[in-house]
Amino acid sequence: MTGTLEARFRVRRGEFVLDAELVLAPGTVLAVVGRNGAGKSTALAALAGVTPLSAGRIVLDGRLLDDAAAGFVPPERRPVGLVLQQPALFPHLTVQDNVAFGLRTAGAPKAEAREQARTALDEHGLGDFVDRRPAQVSGGQAARIALVRALVRRPALLLLDEPLAAIDAELRPALRGTIRGVLDSFPGSAIVVTHDIADAEALADEVVVLDAGRVLQRGPLGVLRAEPTDPLVSRLLAGAVPNAGSGP
Template sequence: MTVVANIVAQRDDFTLDLNLRIDDGETVVLLGPNGAGKSTTVAVLAGQLPLASGFVAFGDTTIDDSNDIFVPPRDRRVGVVFQDYLLFEHMNVLDNIAFGINTRGARMADARTDAGRWATRFGVGGLLAKRPSELSGGQAQRVALARAVAMQPRLLLLDEPLAALDVETRAATRRTLAQHLREFEGPRLVITHDPTDAFLLGDRIYVLEDGKVTQEGTPERIHSHPATSYVAAVAGTNLLTGRNHGGALALDDLDFELRTSNTQIEGDVLITVHPRAVALFTDEPHGSPRNTWLTTIDSVDPLGDTTRVFLADPLPIAVDITPASTAAMGLAPGVRVWASVKATEVAVAAVGSN
């Protein structure tokens, strides 16, 4: 079954206009900053907000045609994992999972048996008698996922599934979530503002900005060819603007000059510098034609097999280096380092060419 939606929805003076397609067994990620329309999308799909125009269809079944048809939330079979999970505190884990099975017509005893099996599949089989308040964030997320999947939904919808977790547990939980998502064979939609979630969980990503999709594609495609500065920033590529005068780039809004090997494209240009193209040194480097400058570390974020370092003035850009180098150089916020990027790694494109 395939979910196809043309969502046009209105909330106050905000308009969402989104075309969406999710196939069985596919995880689609809706990635966007705050205010882009993510929660409006959740509300439309879960049945909290009727469409202004367009339609939502699950396979052959139309759920909302913005006219006569509006299937109420209880009949939609959209399994939602809410941002803060919304587990029912007056029920134990087993009954939380059994709730959606029971409401679909199964007798309570059968629903509990079934729920126990789902709990085991999602790694919470040992927590059946616990109350939600006794669970860790990661456990609660798995219970919420089991509860949503156990009702055999036609669409599995995860709203910011990792936002409620602290930084330490987020990376580990994200990995198990990726495995568990595959337990559900239907269409899956993950809503997130976190690019790391998007790249690790998504088979396909829709980038949503200000109510519109600005880019759609595989994580690899979006990573290598960001279409907007938001995508570039979240996808990891540094996107700058400036003017090219024979290889000397005067950057907009920054008191800094970069050199590029490209002298063909003159005038106003879009400049991309891949984070992996930038090297960091404790001492001033010397060698082939390259840009070098002294700077300060703004932040250091471990992302598994790479570490993302953000530099402060004069050129605030992202740099990816190995965790080993990070440790060897003792990189931490406030540390002074030399940054270096070859002129051949500074790519320019004419503005508007895309």
């Protein structure tokens, strides 16, 4: 098992300050919920290395990834996978070459990378799409392909930003099940940012509630439901706070 995360960080984006601590045991799946602008996506950006910290540090499996004072590992050298809400499959590459992309950057020869990509797509039931362009697959398929594209690099930490938000409501349960299956066999840790408590319930071992850049409460969903420390926590868990999409 990998994915031991110790992250205490502060990130500034204009007026907004995210000040949070995220600690994960290996192999944990954590859901991050909160209103728009709570800092969910900013947290992912900091962990992925897209946004540097202004204070604090991120340590993954004993390796220092970002220390505002002492060093910064750029995103391309972090064992961190990121799947964005809009899957951002490269439109000029076939599905197979999209998945092979992250293997090529790791130094695999072209033929080998493509072969591995095909095998991975086959394993995830996406073998029929290898030669298609991203414009020729559905939203659900694109989400699954983006997941495979991140997984083939064997990250220690997998970040999913609203993986189901762009998917039609009636297709969500099935895709949620697919992601659940993927995460069950994934040896690292994962953080799922979501506004949908159903995602947190189905996918996560633990839930963190973020608001205004701070952690309101953290724990298993059952505990948060039974003993919310803040009225906003119970309202969020009841789905009473309208919160479509992901904020900064």
